[in-house]
Amino acid sequence: MGLIQRVLDVVGLPTVSLSLVREMTSLVKPSKALFIEHPFGLTLGGIGEKEIHRAVLRDCLRYAAETLPAGAIVDLPYRWPDDLRERQLRKEAH
């Protein structure tokens, strides 16, 4: 995701991305990313969690309008209720 964002940054587009893995975003260094501790495939939240989806997308818009240093990675406050994400990060779950 960060690689695509870098290309869009260079062509002159305002961008903001979500990041599911902070250390990978740190390797690529896109202009502005929001780190969220959600599982792969549930980036904005769980199935049907409309209010959480909305809050996350609203955060994207809010930070898009903010001036931050180049390469900033902002921690979003959302937490996942079970161990799916942790198992995915160990490649023990899909």
Next chain:
Amino acid sequence: MNFADIEKEYLRRKTVPDFDWTVFEAPTDPVPLAKPLEQCRVALVVTAGAYLPATQKPFQIRNPLGDDSYRIVPSGTTAEEIALSHPGYDTRRAKQDPDCVFPLDLLRRLSFEGAIGSVAPRHFSFMGYIPRTENLLWRTAPQVGRMLLEDEVDLALLVPS
């Protein structure tokens, strides 16, 4: 060991023996919004592997070298028209609610409510497994950038999976 190391080791063992992450020393500069959000035309760029099965081919999820192509998703596309092909997450789960990985419905609602100016006419979907990144960096992602500029997009939101 963090996930980047675990994934690198996995890919080297399973598919691409010389795999390594594409790394940059310096960040790209953020481009400030040129207008208030309430006037911005907003586009989504996702790596969910979303495509339109009625007219588009799925991504190559069995190719060990990944798939750096993209699919164009028009703004009027409904959730029922979207399919997902990606080896890295459970697409059956996300298919129940595509907003989890491709929040086009939600973006339309925010536009209707006036939080943004408008939804861009085209959105862009990649599939996130791309171990060889040259073609992405020099051909397919720049193509998407040009189309976003053609569409006079004011803000691109990038959503991984």
